Amino acid sequence: MTDLPVTYADVLDALPRVHGVLGPTLLRNWPGLSALLGCEFHLKHENHQPVGAFKVRGGINLVGTLSAEERAAGILGVSTGNHGQSLAFAAQHFGVKCTIVVPRGNNPDKNRAIQQLGAEMIEHGKDFDEAREFAATLQKERGFRYVHSANEPKLIAGVGTIAWEIFEKLPDPDVLLVPIGLGSGVCGACLVAKHRNPRTKVIGVQAVNASAVAESWRTGTLKTNDSVNTWAEGLATRVPAEMTLQIMRELMDDVILVSEEELRIAAARILEHTHNLAEGAGAATVAAAMQQRERFADQRVVAVLSGGNLDLVRLPEILQYVGK
Template sequence: IHVKHENHNPTGAFKIRGGLNLIASLSDGERRRGVITASTGNHGQSIAFASLLAGVSCIVAVPKDNNPQKNAKMRAFGATVVEQGKDFDEAREWVEREAEASGRRYVHSANEPLLIAGVGTYALEIFEELPEPDVIFVPIGGGSGACGCSIARTGLGRKTRIIGVQAVEADAFTRSWRGPERVVAAQTATFAEGLATRHTFDLTFGILKRELYDIVTLTEAELEEGVRLALRATQNLAEGAGAASLMAAVKMRDQLDGSKVVCVMTGGNLNMSALQRIIA
């Protein structure tokens, strides 16, 4: 097993790649009007960090009771953080209304080709170092990371199987991908906020419906064990979503015997109260 450490990026997550690419591509008018987005943290940090570098005003809507460490980092990067709704999707719906009223450039966390192109650069680094991995495990929330990886794989002509990882308690994408129609969940109940979406999104779902090999779902106990496993095996602090790929590989180990496997550790921004509970 090889681990791709995106948790060592400046914001502690892979999302920074997409934020830098998108903000660098804004028109002069968009820069003047500023940007607005919704996030549970890592996407918001990426847009806030890139906006800070570019001198662009940034608003990030987060759910109530969001990870306080992620909120603090977004504020440290100069963003105005606004609490809206009980979960990511309610925060996103507020942002869509606010963007229309204010004229700010709405940055969707998934339906953005420039975000996907940016985050996909992590996959180019994987294939540069390991030209022919058999399997890459990638956690799926909105799906941009898995899309970037899949597009890079296909563009390079590799045969690597891309396997997504979701939480059992936030599996709308999994049920949509496996079923005849797309599903909207009534709620999510996972501590791994990077996986906590109730909806699928047009751009990422369309790509992954075509490109993804399979999906593994993890219980909350398995996600917590993934965090402990990351600490023991890699000496890295991973958030729930960031450790999910490693735990998925362990769960599927009997099917992977002899395979060259890559697990993408997408982020390390774990809520300290969650860490205390998990390692107690």
């Protein structure tokens, strides 16, 4: 194994910082989902975070460790929503100026939440990667501390606390399912799982229509998409991130691709059985468990419900699958 940029020790270092602001989230075995999926199925409810998504853990850890000079300069991020909310929440908590660039046409609920947390928000570009290119120019002009949504050891260590909480309550899962946008969440899970219980298989989940990270992992060569076409904006990345891809190549056991319809059906099943609203990325792990029902039969499966910040215009598409 090559030296990795983040370690299990970094996750342990992040724990008191994260838990000083955020309590552990619910890990629950939902009987209806277990019966539906044919396994002992547990959901880790990161949708219960104060910003409705898991990334806030990484934001707290990173902003909480900034130098005085970085705090004075302020932070800059690019996001389709949850990373932006994470940074805005952490910046507000620690009294740091925050600017977030989002692509045009982004989830309006996420945009509003970013602004309500006190961040400056700028809309630019047709998608995440065009927004990211604009932010690079902005960073040079204004001197912000740019916070990449994946290539940041403190972010990865912070979100690794999800898996630490899982293993504290459930030491021996067979499978841990984690959605992949750029991969900070699955990398954190891998770092913890390989230390706490190497037998546990850590499997990432990405959308068929936004599969660059999965294909890069599978082939060992960098793959990019010219465009992505998924309603799950948390999965909608065209270009993999170097740091997280390195960790995934070393530690991740497998990746599953799910379709747009599978994501909608999964969100409907989560709503039916738990009365929790899942955004597309949040529903991805349940979609994977449904798709791979025979593979995971009779196993102990933990799925990270990474976020609940659904663009509500998508709700009718999901509700049509309820009860069917």
